[in-house]
Amino acid sequence: MTVHTPGHPVTSRPSPLGRHRISSEESVPHPRRRGAPPEEGEFVRPLTRRQVDDRLWELDELYARTSSCAPREPAYVGPSGQDRWTAFQQRLADHIRRPGFELLVAEAVGPSGARDLTACAYGFPVHRGGSWWRDLDGYLPEDLLDVAHADGLFAIADILVERRVRTQDQARDWNLARRLQKRLLAGHTGAVGVTLVDRGDMDSYRALLAWGWRPSPTETWATSRFVSRRLLVLR
Template identity: 90%
Template sequence: MTVHVPGHPATSRPRPVGRHPIASDDSVPHSRRRGAPPEEGEFVRPLNRRQVDDRMWELDELYERTSSCAPREPANVGPSGRDRCTAFQQRLADHVRRPGFELLVAEAVGPSGARDLTACAYGFPVHRAGSWWRDLDGHLPEDLLDVAAVDGLFAIADILVERRVRTQDQTRDWNLARRLQKRLLRAHTGAVGVTLVDRCDMESYRALQAWGWRPSPAETWATSHFVSHRLLVLR
């Protein structure tokens, strides 16, 4: 599943920033803990901005692999798969420069000990005066704008997971998408998560709801005539 936050094309490579600590409870695979289900076997860890730049080709392959699970546009309608991947790279390169940017990857350890990238999620704080709200001005609940004014909102811009994560055990705490989004918000005590999903992408919308996301209280039938994305909230 892919959840997109629109962004402007990047014109330069991201710069490295400071360290990103790895929380102790995610430093070993969950499958090695007593009583943990095998679905928790992936390592979850952050990448700093230089690592994101160095591993862009892997993230691009992950995007191509996971986005292929989503409903496809009819032939000759919409961008090609390569164009979508290029847009993903540009979007990520743009977002990685935002203050407070954080990106997590999940990696599964194979029999040889090599780690394979299986999922990714990233986001950044959003502010009331920022550009993230672009097309949603006038269609947002006042309480969210108040939270944004005190730096209490964190936008989860993309969640890239395999189909099994979207369709199996969605409500379990160890569902990989739930683990990723919870970990992103954990460093921002009390923060409210927000994300945008294309209004036509019902598969992603249903998956997000199964992972605990809820429509914005301002979501109305009339709103759909003015904006192309739904705003979802995770508290």
């Protein structure tokens, strides 16, 4: 999970564009009730690729103020915050071209009807011959190889959520990260979620475990301490 410090650069965009009003054709979440779960008032919906393009700067700003959940790309990440930010942009630009790409956003609606982006998660099916198939080589346990050969794996590549989502009520079904990852898998009956997390990124690793992910059963410290990333599975 890439944690961004207050010193991380933020995109410069006109502030009025950061709020979107909901049209009468769109679903509106119920107003937050006193004592209701925090995420109950946030509406989760998919974006088309064109909508992702139109809102790239908002996604950039979301990344700048949140933590990114697996994978962190060692080839892209440099010593400065700007490098981490650029890594997200390059990673998203690469992943959005993959067949079956899906991106969900969570939005909170204020009293005036303005809608603010609060979280995001995206992923794609893992197809044989693709780069993610090659990235998983050597990580998959035997029980997932048949699933993989049948194109039954779905990679959840990034989850961007506020710190409260990573540290509070992680096991609750209404936890926003759990809602996002469950929704991504819901359209792929029987699919197994997979992700790779940097071995040194313990913040991401602990958060993902709290959200229901499990490490590969074949991984042991003796055999895996020399590889750079961990495979986590979500069923």
